[in-house]
């Protein structure tokens with residue numbers, strides 16, 4: 001009988017609970033024992049873990065956040081920290097570990113694998129910034145949260161004939177801005193992957209105003225720059241009545257969408273199947289609607305191609 005450990009690490013994402021549930025339930029179904037490790041690698045080093053059963057994961061599939069809590073842990077980045085972690089894993093008879101998180105958490109899982117401890121990664125991050133997978137767990141829910149906010153801001157923006165800048169998450173990856181901007185009908189989408197200039201943004205406001213449009217939504221990914229500064233620059237050039245909304249942490253929470261719940265469930269089951277097959281040092285993802293798995297080093301070395309086609313299409317649709 002295998003004993004599997006599971007933890008969530010890095011920024012939390014809606015759907016992490018559905019992934020935990022899938023790992024715990026499928027592992028128990030296949031006759032394994034499961035330990036839930038609290039607060040990511042930090043809880044592992046501090047021996048904060050407990051055995052999970054079928055009901056430990058009852059009533060969580062619809063909940064945002066993570067019942068195992070999450071954290072960032074500098075100590076785990078050191079060799080000494082990881083040695084303590086492996087000692088704890090061995091003390092509890094844990095044979096292998098499922099890590100749900102982003103690229104940083106995967107680097108941690110890779111380091112464990114290099115120490116001879118088998119680990120599997122599941123992509124739990126709202127940013128969709130992992131190149132090897134089409135979607136990460138949490139991304140779809142966050143897009144839906146953003147378009148809900150865009151819709152509400154659009155209502156008031158239309159009543160008052162205002163320009164609105166909405167800043168969304170995404171430090172290096174503009175996927176949230178791009179897809180939420182497209183789905184929310186934004187006039188301008190500004191992402192870290194594509195250079196922009198304020199003149200183009202102002203010219204567009206001018207053009208759309210001339211054809212009778214009295215309000216406008218600009219979506220800005222946080223990695224590009226400060227939304228307030230951009231707002232001031234636009235007001236200085238156009239004299240627009242402009243407001244800035246920084247969506248912030250509302251984007252991290254909320255009940256996961258059906259898409260994220262299903263994705264997380266499928267990925268969680270695949271992780272357990274891989275471990276039962278004796279495979280480790282792998283990450284689970286999805287490509288072209290199929291669940292895939294891949295060597296963790298290969299996955300981490302991939303660079304992400306920005307979806308320029310969709311970006312250009314969104315521009316056409318917002319003329």
Ligand code: ATP
Nearest residue numbers: 010011072073076077101102103104105107108125
């Ligand atoms: P998000 O995408 O939400 O930021 P993440 O998993 O990338 O999630 P990080 O803060 O980068 O978040 O990483 C989470 C934790 O993983 C770190 O606090 C650290 O404990 C561990 N970790 C990150 N990088 C490494 C590394 N190079 N070696 C060992 N452990 C690491």
